[in-house]
Amino acid sequence: MSRTGKDVPYLKPVPDGAGASDDDFDAVSARRAEEALIVDVEGFEGPLDLLLTLSRTQKVDLMKISVLKLAEQYLAFVEQARKLRIELAADYLVMAAWLAFLKSRLLLPPDPEAEGPSAEDMAAHLAFQLERLQAMRQAASRLMGRDRLGQSRFQRGAPETVARKRRTEYQAGLIDLMRAYARLKTKDEFRPYAFDRKGVFTMEQALERVRKLIGFAGDWTELADFLPDGWETDPARRRSATAATFAATLELARQGQLELKQDGTFSPITIRRRPN
Amino acid sequence: MSAVSELSEIEGNPEPTGDDIDPAEFPPPPIEVQERMVEALLFASSQPMSVRELAARMPHGCDPAEAVRQLVARYQGRGVMVEKTGDAWAFRTAPDMSFLMQTETVEQRRLSRAATETLAIIAYHQPVTRAEIEEIRGVAVSRGTLDQLIEMEWVRMGRRRMTPGRPATFVVTETFLDHFGLESARDLPGLSELRAAGLLDSRVPSDGLQVPLAMREDDDDIDDGSPADDLFEDE
C-alpha cells in the first residue's frame, strides 16, 4: 500500500485495541473517523470498497488480514449508521448479512456435515478479493501515472495528411466508337424482338387447366378438347395453346396422373385420368 | 484511504514542483539539450513557432535561434526538414519525399454507352449542336455526358452556329485524335470500310453509315474562344 490511513483525516490510524484505549483524544478521533466514514458512504463504490477501506485499519498485509475482525468492523459500521439514522443502500445490508453469516460460521466449530465451501474458504476468498481489488487499484494508478500521450508524450502537432488522388481513366476504343455510331445509324434495323404475351398460352396455365379438367374426363378425351375457350380459331393462338397443353399432359403423365394415347402418326392424341 | 483522496493520485498528473525556484539562478542547459527542446517543441506544435515563441517555452537563458540553426543542420538531407515560414519554424516533409505523401488510385472504367454514342456523333458530325446530337440519338443528352467528354479533353466547344439562338457546337480535340490514333476526324472509317474489316453486322444497310460530314457552311466563323457557358443554363 503506497499510502496509509494517516493521510485521511477520518482514517487516523487506530491503535491496537482502539476501543479499549484510555486516551480520550484517540477515542474521540476514532469516533470521528467512523462518523466521517459513514457520512462519506456515498463516496464508496459499494461494500467491497468499504471493506477494503476498513481493512486498512488493521494495518496488516492484506494476506494476513483477519476476516473475522473485518466482519466485526463492518457490522459495527452498519450498526453505527443505523444509530445515526443514515440510510444505507441495500447492497451494504446484503453484505452485512453475508458477513454476519460468515462470522457465525467462523466462530462455530466446523460442521463436518455442512455442504459447500468451508467458512475458512469463504474468508480466504474474501481476503483474496480485497487483495486483488487493491492490486487493481494500484495498477490503475501506475497506469495513469505513466508518460501518457497528450500529457507527457506528444504526437506530431501538425500531421501532414496523405493526399488521396483518385483518377479515373476511361477506356474506349475506336471500335466502340464506330459500333456506337453504327448502332445509331441503323437503329431501325435492330428492332428488338418483342415477345407477344397475348398470344401465348403458358405451360403453367395449361397445367392448371388440365389438372382441373382431368378429374371430370374419366374416359379417353382428345387433347384438342382441353384447349381454352377462344384459342381454337386463331392459328397462332391455337398452336401455342396446343403446344402448352401437350407439354402439360406429358408432365402430368410423368407424374403418373394421366395416360396418353395416340392410335397412329398424326392421329389425334387422347388422354384420360390414370385409373387408381 | 477514501475514494476521493485516491482520485487525485490516479488522475492528477502530478505537476513538477520546481516552479517556485527562480529560474534565473540556474544556468541554461547545454546547447545540445536546447536543440532537443526545440526539436520536441516544433514537432508537437500545431503551428510554426517563432524564435520568440520558442524562447518563451524554454528555460531562462536559452538561445533558441542557435538551437534552431543546429537543428536545421542536423536535419539536412533527412526525410523531414526544419523549414522557415515567415519568421517561424516548422518540420516539413523533404521535397523529394513528398511523392510518398500522396496515393493515387487509377480507376479504369468503360465509357458509358451514352458517352460513347455522343462522342461518336460528335466525331462523325462535327461541328454539331446539342440539339443535333439529341436528334440523332433520339434521346436528350445529359449535361453530365458532355461535361465528362469535355473534362476528358476529347471534346471541346466549337464555333457557334449562325442560326437562331446561335447554338454552340461541339468538336473533337487533338487529344481525341491522339487517343484514337487518327490524323483527323475525316479518317474515321465509313461503313464499307468497317464491313470490310468484319466489324459490322452484315445487316447494316449500305446507306446507314456516312463518312464524316463536311463542315457546314452556316457555321459561325468567329470563334469567340469562350466556352458557351450559357449553353448549359437551360439544363
Add this chain to the structure above:
Amino acid sequence: MSAVSELSEIEGNPEPTGDDIDPAEFPPPPIEVQERMVEALLFASSQPMSVRELAARMPHGCDPAEAVRQLVARYQGRGVMVEKTGDAWAFRTAPDMSFLMQTETVEQRRLSRAATETLAIIAYHQPVTRAEIEEIRGVAVSRGTLDQLIEMEWVRMGRRRMTPGRPATFVVTETFLDHFGLESARDLPGLSELRAAGLLDSRVPSDGLQVPLAMREDDDDIDDGSPADDLFEDE
C-alpha cells in the same frame, strides 16, 4: 494508311504509359533512402503506422522493418523518438521533454475512478468478461463506463468466451498502448509480479464462495443487469 487497317493496332495496343513498367524490375532504393522515406512517413502521420502500411507506401522491394530499426537508433536520445506500439511505429516527443509541453497538453476527459479501475482490470486480465470485471470490483459495471472506454478507443470487444451464454470479452487496443507508451500489453507495469502473486485470476467462483455483488453504480442509468451485448453486435 486507312483508318481501318490501323484499327487493330489501336485496339490491341493502348498508348504506352510509364505505369506499365514492372516495378519489380527496378532495384529498391538504398537503405539510407528507405530510412529517409520511413522518417518522412512516420513524421507525417500522427497515428502509428505498421510495417505493412509503410511497405504499401514505399517502392517495391523496400525493407521498412530494417529502415525502422536504423531510424530508431538514429533518434536515440533525441527530442523526439520512434516508439513501438503493437506492430506499429510512431514519432513521439521524448518523455523528459514533457515539462516544455504544458500548453500542448490536451484537456482530457477526466476518467472516473470506476472507468480507471475497469480499464486496469481489462488491461491486466484481458480478455475479460463483464461478469469477471464485476467480480473483481464487487460492483456492477455500468454500461456508461464501458461505453466511455470503447468510445475513447482504449477498449474493444474481443472474442466471445466459449462458455454458456457466450459472453463477450473486452481487450485493450493499440490506441491504449500508444496512449500509455506500451509496446504491448505484456509490458504493463508489474504484470509478472501480479501474475506470480496469483492476483490475475478473474474467474467467477462457485456460488458458495461468491461475495455479494453490489448492483448499483452511480453513473449507471440503464442497468438492466444484462450485459449490453446488443450494443456491440458487430463483433
